[in-house]
Amino acid sequence: MTSTDEELVARSMGGDHDSFNQLILRWERPIYALAYRTIGREEDARDVCQETFLRAYRALPKFRREAKFSSWIYRIALNLCRDWARRERRTPVVQLPEDMDLIEMAAAVGPSESIEDLVARKDLTARVELAMARLPDEQRTAIVLKEYHGLTFQEIADLQGCPLSTVKTRLYQGLSVLRREFARSPGRVA
Amino acid sequence: MNDTRCTFDGPRDEVLVAYLYDDIGPREREAFEAHLPDCLICRTELDALSDVRGGLAAWAPPDVLDGIGGTAPSSALRIVNPESPRVSTGFRTFAEAPVWLQAAAAMLVVAASLGLANLNLTYSPSAGLSVSTGWMLPAPAVTPAPAPVVTAAAPTPDPWQADLTVLEQKVMAGVKAQLAATEASDGDAALLARVRNIVQESERRQQRELALRVAEVARESQVQRQADLVKIDRNLGLIQRSTGVEVMRTQQQLNTLAQRVSQQR
Numbered sequence: 299m300t301s302t303d304e305e306l307v308a309r310s311m312g313g314d315h316d317s318f319n320q321l322i323l324r325w326e327r328p329i330y331a332l333a334y335r336t337i338g339r340e341e342d343a344r345d346v347c348q349e350t351f352l353r354a355y356r357a358l359p360k361f362r363r364e365a366k367f368s369s370w371i372y373r374i375a376l377n378l379c380r381d382w383a384r385r386e387r388r389t390p391v392v393q394l395p396e397d398m399d400l401i402e403m404a405a406a407v408g409p410s411e412s413i414e415d416l417v418a419r420k421d422l423t424a425r426v427e428l429a430m431a432r433l434p435d436e437q438r439t440a441i442v443l444k445e446y447h448g449l450t451f452q453e454i455a456d457l458q459g460c461p462l463s464t465v466k467t468r469l470y471q472g473l474s475v476l477r478r479e480f481a482r483s484p485g486r487v488a
Numbered sequence: 489m490n491d492t493r494c495t496f497d498g499p500r501d502e503v504l505v506a507y508l509y510d511d512i513g514p515r516e517r518e519a520f521e522a523h524l525p526d527c528l529i530c531r532t533e534l535d536a537l538s539d540v541r542g543g544l545a546a547w548a549p550p551d552v553l554d555g556i557g558g559t560a561p562s563s564a565l566r567i568v569n570p571e572s573p574r575v576s577t578g579f580r581t582f583a584e585a586p587v588w589l590q591a592a593a594a595m596l597v598v599a600a601s602l603g604l605a606n607l608n609l610t611y612s613p614s615a616g617l618s619v620s621t622g623w624m625l626p627a628p629a630v631t632p633a634p635a636p637v638v639t640a641a642a643p644t645p646d647p648w649q650a651d652l653t654v655l656e657q658k659v660m661a662g663v664k665a666q667l668a669a670t671e672a673s674d675g676d677a678a679l680l681a682r683v684r685n686i687v688q689e690s691e692r693r694q695q696r697e698l699a700l701r702v703a704e705v706a707r708e709s710q711v712q713r714q715a716d717l718v719k720i721d722r723n724l725g726l727i728q729r730s731t732g733v734e735v736m737r738t739q740q741q742l743n744t745l746a747q748r749v750s751q752q753r
């Protein structure tokens with residue numbers, strides 16, 4: 299029988315490293331995905347993922363048992379993402395897919411197309427990434443937490459430290475911007 | 489029916505997004521569902537935003553390990569607690585061991601095999617020391633350097649920290665040297681496999697180095713103890729000899745006294 303997060307946390311607090319490793323195993327992919335979609339760089343996302351679990355491990359004694367482990371770990375990860383943004387003083391980066399041959403593509407591009415158009419035409423993922431990267435942090439984070447992590451509006455509100463209605467507004471505004479971005483992209487996404 | 493203006497009574501945008509994500513209370517849902525058939529604007533927007541969600545579904549983060557190495561990141565980040573430094577130290581109780589050794593025995597090694605640039609070794613649950621190559625280094629005056637940096641969180645360096653620092657530098661130097669040697673590799677999978685080996689090798693070497701240092705300290709302590717015993721032996725001998733001399737002298741004095749007494753009689 300698989301243990302719940304809370305059971306694993308309790309055992310980890312008792313000094314059982316294996317239990318904490320199980321928590322890592324369970325949550326490292328979501329945390330990495332969250333970090334990647336928030337900051338847009340693989341290497342830095344991996345750093346954030348590692349650091350998230352290190353910090354969580356060190357802070358275990360301070361963990362309130364009535365709290366939800368996932369919320370706690372998301373909070374740590376989001377704080378680290380915010381630190382990253384402050385440190386790097388920049389918005390998420392869009393990495394070009396590795397299989398994209400820019401020279402070959404440049405030959406095919408029309409004179410009025412920008413490199414962003416080029417990328418957008420080539421790769422759907424890159425288009426979504428570009429559009430997401432342009433959103434304000436709060437809107438992007440709200441969308442990522444809702445869309446890819448299935449958090450409730452209330453959970454997002456708790457994480458973002460804002461009223462429930464603000465979360466919904468952020469999502470509505472963010473999605474509306476994406477709708478316009480996708481509509482004007484060559485080879486529409488949506 | 490009004491095709492140019494939405495007449496929904498309430499925070500329409502919030503309700504629409506709540507409906508879109510099916511994260512909505514029953515009363516709001518009912519009200520919105522009653523409104524939808526009459527409002528082309530809401531229906532159109534709901535469709536459009538559903539399409540946006542469909543587009544978002546295409547955005548998957550690159551799963552480097554699945555893509556290159558073929559294994560899940562389960563080997564990436566683990567907390568291990570090596571027991572080896574405790575054995576064969578020659579110390580009768582753990583409390584007798586030097587502080588740095590206790591720290592080493594209790595240390596946590598968090599090893600990352602995820603990538604080259606963010607190898608991260610951390611030695612102490614209490615945030616004593618960490619090695620990182622990522623951007624999360626404690627901010628120095630300069631911008632994050634690509635080279636590994638060793639940082640000590642404790643304000644006053646303990647002797648064992650110096651030992652660990654030396655170890656870390658050795659390990660990192662070894663890893664870097666080997667990484668440099670594998671730079672012109674023939675494929676990502678091969679490279680990742682090599683990186684994994686290097687990281688594992690560096691861990692083994694690190695533990696071996698620790699074991700060596702432990703043995704060294706134990707030997708030093710043993711030598712010191714033997715030297716102390718010899719010294720004590722010698723001192724005891726001296727005491728015994730001097731005691732013997734004293735006894736002899738006392739006996740001689742007694743004898744002399746006895747002779748004098750007998751002569752006086």
Ligand SMILES: [Zn+2]
Pocket residue numbers: 493494495496523527528529530531
């Ligand atoms: Zn309406």
